[in-house]
Amino acid sequence: MTPLSGKPVVTAAKMRAAEEAAIADGTSVDILMARAGTEVAQTIRRLASGSEVLILCGPGNNGGDGYVAAAALRAWSLPVRVAALAPPATDAARNACAGWSGPVETLAETKSAPILVDALFGTGLSRALDPAIVAALRRLNARARLSIAVDLPSGVDTDRGVALGDIPAADVTLALGAPKPAHLLYPAAGLCGAIRVLDIGVPASSDVMVLAAPDLPMPGPDSHKYSRGMVAVVGGDMPGAAELSAIAALRAGAGYVLLLAEHGALQPHAIVRKAFTPDALTDKRIGALIIGPGLGRGDEARARLDQALASAVPLVIDGDALHLLDTARLDVVRNRAVPVIMTPHAGEFDALFGKGEESKIDRARAAALRSGATIIFKGADTVIASPQGAVRVAQSANAWLSTAGTGDVLAGAVGAFLSGNANIAFDAACAGVWAHARAARRLRGAFIADDLADALTAVRSRL
Numbered sequence: 001m002t003p004l005s006g007k008p009v010v011t012a013a014k015m016r017a018a019e020e021a022a023i024a025d026g027t028s029v030d031i032l033m034a035r036a037g038t039e040v041a042q043t044i045r046r047l048a049s050g051s052e053v054l055i056l057c058g059p060g061n062n063g064g065d066g067y068v069a070a071a072a073l074r075a076w077s078l079p080v081r082v083a084a085l086a087p088p089a090t091d092a093a094r095n096a097c098a099g100w101s102g103p104v105e106t107l108a109e110t111k112s113a114p115i116l117v118d119a120l121f122g123t124g125l126s127r128a129l130d131p132a133i134v135a136a137l138r139r140l141n142a143r144a145r146l147s148i149a150v151d152l153p154s155g156v157d158t159d160r161g162v163a164l165g166d167i168p169a170a171d172v173t174l175a176l177g178a179p180k181p182a183h184l185l186y187p188a189a190g191l192c193g194a195i196r197v198l199d200i201g202v203p204a205s206s207d208v209m210v211l212a213a214p215d216l217p218m219p220g221p222d223s224h225k226y227s228r229g230m231v232a233v234v235g236g237d238m239p240g241a242a243e244l245s246a247i248a249a250l251r252a253g254a255g256y257v258l259l260l261a262e263h264g265a266l267q268p269h270a271i272v273r274k275a276f277t278p279d280a281l282t283d284k285r286i287g288a289l290i291i292g293p294g295l296g297r298g299d300e301a302r303a304r305l306d307q308a309l310a311s312a313v314p315l316v317i318d319g320d321a322l323h324l325l326d327t328a329r330l331d332v333v334r335n336r337a338v339p340v341i342m343t344p345h346a347g348e349f350d351a352l353f354g355k356g357e358e359s360k361i362d363r364a365r366a367a368a369l370r371s372g373a374t375i376i377f378k379g380a381d382t383v384i385a386s387p388q389g390a391v392r393v394a395q396s397a398n399a400w401l402s403t404a405g406t407g408d409v410l411a412g413a414v415g416a417f418l419s420g421n422a423n424i425a426f427d428a429a430c431a432g433v434w435a436h437a438r439a440a441r442r443l444r445g446a447f448i449a450d451d452l453a454d455a456l457t458a459v460r461s462r463l
């Protein structure tokens with residue numbers, strides 16, 4: 001039972017393919033189900049501490065896992081009951097059901113228990129749940145002290161991360177073999193509770209992974225301010241936002257931060273301030289240019305964006321600059337010789353790339369391909385996609401991040417990592433998102449964006 005960080009994120013089809021490969025290698029589906037059900041039972045045993053367990057079994061192999069777990073708990077002399085929605089419909093589930101020697105109640109009539117285990121549907125869910133099933137789940141879930149979902153809470157769409165029905169949230173979800181998109185993408189992720197991955201001996205791989213701690217070089221005795229990375233931030237109508245990015249870039253480890261703005265505060269003194277001129281962008285020492293936070297959306301802002309796009313500097317495009325990116329400018333982004341990282345939230349993403357029914361992972365990947373830029377599609381489930389098809393999904397960090405200025409801080413952190421090594425824009429984007437989330441986790445209560453920027457210093461020391 002392991003946490004998600006660094007794990008491959010596997011779609012239903014990929015998981016099925018991995019299962020089939022394991023079967024082709026000689027491990028039968030019954031053996032896989034025996035492993036999955038036994039792992040599930042061991043976890044239930046730990047969590048239930050002797051309380052009565054009710055396992056709800058569906059017709060497919062998710063239900064099969066439920067029967068195996070029930071038989072194991074019974075063999076350990078623990079109190080367990082089984083209620084089924086329908087008879088098992090696969091050979092493996094039938095065999096598993098045959099291994100359960102107790103009575104099988106009906107879902108509609110079963111009584112609640114302190115520990116509820118949902119093994120109704122997993123990756124095979126193909127349509128919305130019947131309202132009667134939802135009602136039964138809600139009734140039993142409300143009366144349970146702890147509800148545990150096997151693989152996925154029944155009713156969530158594995159790949160898109162949406163709920164097909166008004167299903168209740170689990171307290172714990174035991175992801176079998178690998179996390180699936182629904183374990184990370186909202187709203188489904190919000191219905192999973194705490195997620196643990198159970199190893200069932202089915203190796204799964206994917207170019208989509210859960211974001212893990214980055215491995216970044218620390219400054220050494222021969223480091224100097226430019227070797228650590230020089231970040232320039234283009235200011236505009238709202239000086240505070242660009243300042244936040246500049247402070248965040250410094251605190252994330254940039255050696256030199258230049259704020260190209262006409263107005264603003266005098267603190268901190270570590271930020272070098274100059275008025276914006278197109279010439280300033282020709283400084284070859286600049287490793288990353290951040291444009292967008294507080295830029296404004298008028299003619300001057302548009303001109304600054306065009307100058308930034310025309311420059312030879314790696315770019316982080318955020319906030320207002322994303323609003324100014326029309327189709328022609330997106331083409332300029334795609335044709336740039338040096339990298340671009342874009343940081344849209346959902347509204348900015350829809351405006352730039354259009355709305356879509358596909359998963360956030362697929363949409364981010366398509367946007368990266370379209371723009372040739374690394375895309376940081378922000379949210380509680382931030383998705384980072386490279387134009388080459390690599391994707392990382394960040395786990396939700398802290399709901400208090402939903403406050404003004406936290407996006408400016410992210411842009412600053414990403415800029416700092418990009419300035420250190422622009423050859424690896426995707427890694428810089430991942431490092432920035434990771435550090436930003438880590439800083440947010442360190443903070444308590446209604447923190448403000450300034451606190452978040454300051455917290456990056458401590459995060460950086462531990463990278």
Ligand SMILES: NC(=O)C1=CN([C@@H]2O[C@H](COP(=O)(O)OP(=O)(O)OC[C@H]3O[C@@H](n4cnc5c(N)ncnc54)[C@H](OP(=O)(O)O)[C@@H]3O)[C@@H](O)[C@H]2O)[C@@H](O)CC1
Pocket residue numbers: 015016018019029032033036058059060061062063064065089090120121122123124125126127128129130150151152176177200202
């Ligand atoms: N991957 C691995 O290595 C391993 C995976 N394992 C486990 O297998 C699980 C996947 O099993 P699975 O493919 O049998 O699908 P599952 O989720 O049980 O449901 C399919 C059944 O539900 C039905 N059905 C669907 N939607 C419905 C609805 N809304 N309302 C009503 N019915 C609905 C559907 O019927 P149909 O759509 O054909 O009408 C079919 O009968 C996976 O999550 C994991 O737990 C382990 O056992 C072993 C190793």
Ligand SMILES: [K+]
Pocket residue numbers: 062118119120121122149150151152153154
């Ligand atoms: K389930």
